[in-house]
Every structure is written in C-alpha cells, then in structure tokens.
Amino acid sequence: SASAPNRSVDVVVVGAGFSGLYLLHRLRELNLSAVVFEAGTDVGGTWYWNRYPGARVDVESLAYSYSFSEELEQEYPWEERYPTQPEILRYAQHVADRFDLRRDIVFRTRVAAAHWDDEAGTWQVRTEHEDAVTARFLVLATGCLSASKLPEIPGLDTFKGATFHTAHWPHEGVDFTGQRVGLIGTGSSGVQSIPVIAEQAADLTVFQRTPAYSLPARNRRLRPDEIADMRAGYRAYRKAQRESGFGVPTPVPTKSALEVSDEERDATFERAWESGSLVNLLTAFTDTAVDQAANDTARDFIHRKIRQIVTDPQVAGDLCPGYPVGTKRPCLDTGYYETYNRPDVHLVNLQREPLVEVTERGIRTAEREYAFDAIVYATGFDAMTGALTNIDIRGRGGVSLKETWSAGPRTYLGLGSVGFPNMFMITGPGSPSVLSNMVVSIEQHVEWVTGVIEHLEKQGLRAIEPTQQAQDSWVDHVNEIAGYTLYPKANSWYMGANVPGKTRVFMPYAGGVGAYRKRCDEVAAQGYEGFALTA
Numbered sequence: 001s002a003s004a005p006n007r008s009v010d011v012v013v014v015g016a017g018f019s020g021l022y023l024l025h026r027l028r029e030l031n032l033s034a035v036v037f038e039a040g041t042d043v044g045g046t047w048y049w050n051r052y053p054g055a056r057v058d059v060e061s062l063a064y065s066y067s068f069s070e071e072l073e074q075e076y077p078w079e080e081r082y083p084t085q086p087e088i089l090r091y092a093q094h095v096a097d098r099f100d101l102r103r104d105i106v107f108r109t110r111v112a113a114a115h116w117d118d119e120a121g122t123w124q125v126r127t128e129h130e131d132a133v134t135a136r137f138l139v140l141a142t143g144c145l146s147a148s149k150l151p152e153i154p155g156l157d158t159f160k161g162a163t164f165h166t167a168h169w170p171h172e173g174v175d176f177t178g179q180r181v182g183l184i185g186t187g188s189s190g191v192q193s194i195p196v197i198a199e200q201a202a203d204l205t206v207f208q209r210t211p212a213y214s215l216p217a218r219n220r221r222l223r224p225d226e227i228a229d230m231r232a233g234y235r236a237y238r239k240a241q242r243e244s245g246f247g248v249p250t251p252v253p254t255k256s257a258l259e260v261s262d263e264e265r266d267a268t269f270e271r272a273w274e275s276g277s278l279v280n281l282l283t284a285f286t287d288t289a290v291d292q293a294a295n296d297t298a299r300d301f302i303h304r305k306i307r308q309i310v311t312d313p314q315v316a317g318d319l320c321p322g323y324p325v326g327t328k329r330p331c332l333d334t335g336y337y338e339t340y341n342r343p344d345v346h347l348v349n350l351q352r353e354p355l356v357e358v359t360e361r362g363i364r365t366a367e368r369e370y371a372f373d374a375i376v377y378a379t380g381f382d383a384m385t386g387a388l389t390n391i392d393i394r395g396r397g398g399v400s401l402k403e404t405w406s407a408g409p410r411t412y413l414g415l416g417s418v419g420f421p422n423m424f425m426i427t428g429p430g431s432p433s434v435l436s437n438m439v440v441s442i443e444q445h446v447e448w449v450t451g452v453i454e455h456l457e458k459q460g461l462r463a464i465e466p467t468q469q470a471q472d473s474w475v476d477h478v479n480e481i482a483g484y485t486l487y488p489k490a491n492s493w494y495m496g497a498n499v500p501g502k503t504r505v506f507m508p509y510a511g512g513v514g515a516y517r518k519r520c521d522e523v524a525a526q527g528y529e530g531f532a533l534t535a
C-alpha cells in the first residue's frame with residue numbers, strides 16, 4: 001500500500017469500506033488524485049471489523065453488491081443468500097484487487113484531524129502517525145456503525161477473564177469450548193452470535209436491556225437458476241432498487257393492517273415470517289410504520305411466534321419487545337429464540353435486574369454476581385455520528401464539527417454541513433443510510449459527491465458548502481418525516497438513545513431512498529441548489 005508523505009492530493013477519503021473503495025475508483029475515473037486512510041489492516045470497513053461468530057448481512061447478497069460494474073455483477077460468485085462476514089469481506093477484497101485500489105490506500109492509519117484552511121481553500125489532514133496531507137476535498141466514508149461502544153458501567157478493566165467486543169473480534173477467532181460465557185447486548189450482533197456461542201460454550205448467560213424483534217433468516221446456498229435469473233435481469237432490478245423505499249424492491253402494499261380480516265392479516269405476516277426478509281415484514285401493510293394500532297398487529301404476531309418457540313413462559317415474556325416493530329432495527333437470525341430452550345443458556349432481564357458493574361470474576365447485577373471465563377460485549381455503536389465526531393474536524397473559522405453538532409447532527413441532504421466547505425459525508429445523518437440497503441445508498445452518494453467534485457473542477461470553482469437556509473429546511477424536513485412515523489417512539493440508536501448524554505434526535509432520513517435520490521438529482525440538475533459555490 002501507499003505510504004503517506006507530506007503531500008497534496010485532490011481528495012482525502014477517510015475509510016476503505018464499501019464507500020471508500022467505490023469513491024477511489026470513481027475519483028480515478030475523473031483523473032483526480034486521492035489517498036484513502038484506513039484504520040484497519042485491510043479493506044472492508046464494517047465487514048473487516050465485525051468478525052464475531054455468526055456475523056451475516058441482513059440484505060441478500062445479490063442485492064447487497066455493487067452495480068457500477070456489469071462485469072463484476074455478472075461474474076462475482078455469491079454463494080449464500082445472506083453471506084457470512086468472511087464471504088462479504090472476500091468480496092470487498094476482490095473489488096480492491098480487481099480495480100487495483102490498494103495502491104492508494106494507507107492502512108493501519110486513523111485520521112486524527114482535518115482542519116479547513118480558509119485562505120488556501122484546502123483541508124489539512126493529519127493522521128494518528130502525524131502524517132499530514134493537504135487536499136481540496138475531504139470525503140468522510142467512515143461508516144454509520146463503526147465507533148463501537150462498551151456498556152457504561154464501572155469495573156470493565158477489573159475482569160480477570162477474556163473480554164471481546166463483537167466489532168473488534170480477534171482475527172484468529174475465539175474458542176469458547178468448556179467456558180462460562182457472559183454476553184451483554186441483544187441487537188443484531190448479539191442475536192447473530194448468541195446461537196453460535198451457545199453451541200460452543202459450556203454455559204452462556206445473556207444480559208438483555210431491550211429485546212429485539214427477530215425473524216428467521218432462512219439462509220441457504222443460492223441456486224444456480226436464481227443467480228442466472230438475477231444476472232439476466234440485473235439492469236431492471238437495480239433500477240427498481242434505486243426507486244424503492246429501502247433499497248430492496250418489494251411489492252408496494254395497498255392495504256391497511258386494520259382493514260383486513262384477522263385471517264388475512266395473519267396469513268400476510270406468516271408469509272413475511274416464512275420469507276426470511278425484513279422488508280417483507282415492514283412493508284406487508286401500508287401503515288405498520290406510521291400507525292400504532294396497525295403496528296400492534298405486527299407486534300402481537302411476533303409475540304405469538306416467540307411464545308410458540310420458547311418453552312419457558314417467563315423467558316418468552318422477557319424476549320417480547322414492547323416498542324413498535326421496526327422502530328429499532330429488527331434482526332434476522334438463525335435459531336435465536338430456539339437457543340433459549342437450551343438448558344445451558346440463561347437470560348437475564350436487565351429491566352428487572354439492572355447491571356451494576358463488572359467484577360474480577362464476572363458481572364454483578366442488582367440481584368447477584370455471575371462468574372464467567374469470558375465476557376462478550378455486543379453493545380453496539382455510537383451510530384451515525386460517532387465516527388465523524390471522533391475526528392477533530394474544524395471548518396471555517398476553526399469551528400469544531402463535534403461542537404457544532406452537540407445538539408444533534410445538522411446536514412443538508414446528509415451530504416454536507418454548513419461551515420465545512422468541500423467536506424462530504426457518505427451515508428451521513430440526514431440521509432436514508434441505515435434505513436436502507438447500504439450498498440444502494442453508498443453508490444448513490446459516491447456518484448453524487450464525485451459528480452459535484454467534477455462540476456467544481458470543470459467550472460473552476462473553489463469551494464462548495466450548504467446554505468444555512470437549505471440546511472435548516474432539510475433538517476426540518478427530516479424531522480417532519482420522522483414525526484409521521486413511529487420511529488421516535490423507541491430508545492434506538494437511530495435516535496442516539498443508546499449513548500448516555502447524546503442528544504435525542506432521529507438521525508436518518510425516513511422518506512425512502514427513491515424520494516431521496518430524486519431530491520439529490522434535482523439539486524444537482526439545478527446547479528447545486530441550496531449550496532453556495534464560490535469562485
């Protein structure tokens with residue numbers, strides 16, 4: 001990989017995940033020079049870090065893939081419907097090699113600071129190794145779920161056994177054979193890893209603060225005929241993805257959950273449950289996302305499923321979430337609820353029995369101490385903003401991004417922010433990002449951002465930045481759309497509610513990727529309406 005001399009490039013990209021890889025490829029097509037800084041030792045981003053047992057994507061591989069290269073699309077040999085982390089990482093590595101991307105990526109290097117120099121019209125970027133690079137443009141491809149978090153309880157350092165965070169899993173894997181394992185967190189990472197760890201460990205205790213809604217993934221190997229069908233129809237499929245709500249085409253629902261008979265409603269939910277697809281559940285009816293009574297019918301359906309699967313009624317009750325379905329990210333699992341029928345798996349409901357501290361021997365709740373050989377933290381991320389505000393980003397007049405966003409992130413289209421010229425975010429707060437098939441959103445952002453850079457270059461323009469008015473009305477619009485939905489009713493990471501002290505504001509744009517893309521395209525077509533361009 002490249003070294004990082006003190007030098008000047010057109011664009012600094014932060015992160016070599018799916019966003020950074022495609023950015024680099026596009027920038028090269030525009031004959032722009034770029035350097036990508038990546039904290040990991042390899043490409044892949046999310047799929048580089050999250051190596052916990054059972055890690056899989058919850059969007060189907062044939063849809064969760066780049067569309068920019070037809071050859072890649074036609075040739076890439078996806079194996080599973082919902083690929084495992086190693087399969088997705090291999091894909092990212094394949095893309096890096098295929099497009100010869102590694103030579104402009106500096107690995108093992110975190111960006112520490114990026115300061116805008118108003119006079120020079122450039123970004124001064126400094127890495128943790130004190131390397132400095134000057135660039136006209138800064139693109140933050142840092143990912144929405146990359147700043148991991150630990151539980152906010154005392155004693156984390158006192159535990160004498162081994163500890164792991166799902167987002168920093170050892171590359172060589174972990175052998176829990178014969179061990180007593182404690183695991184905190186029941187989001188997607190917990191839900192996916194719990195059944196696998198339970199198979200191996202002597203005994204597993206799960207500490208749950210909030211239960212997840214989870215659907216069986218019904219993962220399987222892809223059949224040659226479905227791969228061939230997808231490849232034959234890819235262009236139409238990609239178009240449908242881009243115009244859809246979640247970046248996954250589904251039939252548009254026509255009926256309210258409240259207007260159909262109980263039998264029809266159950267049959268519809270049953271089909272979604274059998275399909276192993278989250279969007280099928282979330283788009284089964286017109287009003288699940290916006291009407292509490294409609295949502296209650298989905299909640300009741302899943303509660304019944306949980307009670308059918310889990311034999312101990314108290315455990316089943318503890319696993320049944322109370323918040324509206326879909327207002328926290330639902331999970332896809334393989335044998336999750338069934339795992340609680342094992343005699344060697346125990347569920348601790350932290351609502352009844354709060355966490356107190358980690359001790360030398362294990363974990364103490366308000367009730368008792370539990371002794372473990374290993375503790376797994378599946379406690380998630382400072383989502384959407386953490387990876388951005390962890391960098392000392394300073395815009396015009398030395399203003400800090402972190403301080404500017406202390407009352408919640410403010411962006412125009414999730415792409416730029418007032419006071420930070422020539423800085424772009426890929427899947428930033430205020431864009432559909434985490435409410436979508438990320439690869440679809442990533443491609444759209446990368447194409448839009450490289451389009452604007454190309455425009456500035458061609459027009460000989462120096463800087464671009466959102467106007468205050470455009471940003472304010474976009475933030476209002478994002479909030480207004482969120483207000484139509486049930487999303488604000490849950491203490492989710494969409495709301496920043498999982499991080500103590502973080503301002504509660506619904507961060508992603510809930511209007512759907514199709515509507516969002518249309519808006520971004522209009523903005524570009526109108527000479528970047530809502531942005532101030534300076535010569």
Ligand code: NA7
Pocket residue numbers: 145150151152153166184185186187188189190208209210329350355378379380381491493497498
């Ligand atoms: P998530 O979804 O944020 O899940 C983290 C889990 O850890 C969740 O159950 C949290 O409970 C729990 N947690 C976090 N902090 C604590 C403390 N202090 N005490 C107890 N429990 C805690 O992260 P994941 O890694 O599972 O998944 C992230 C996304 O990746 C997922 O949504 C998919 O899109 C893929 P809480 O719900 O906050 O009460």
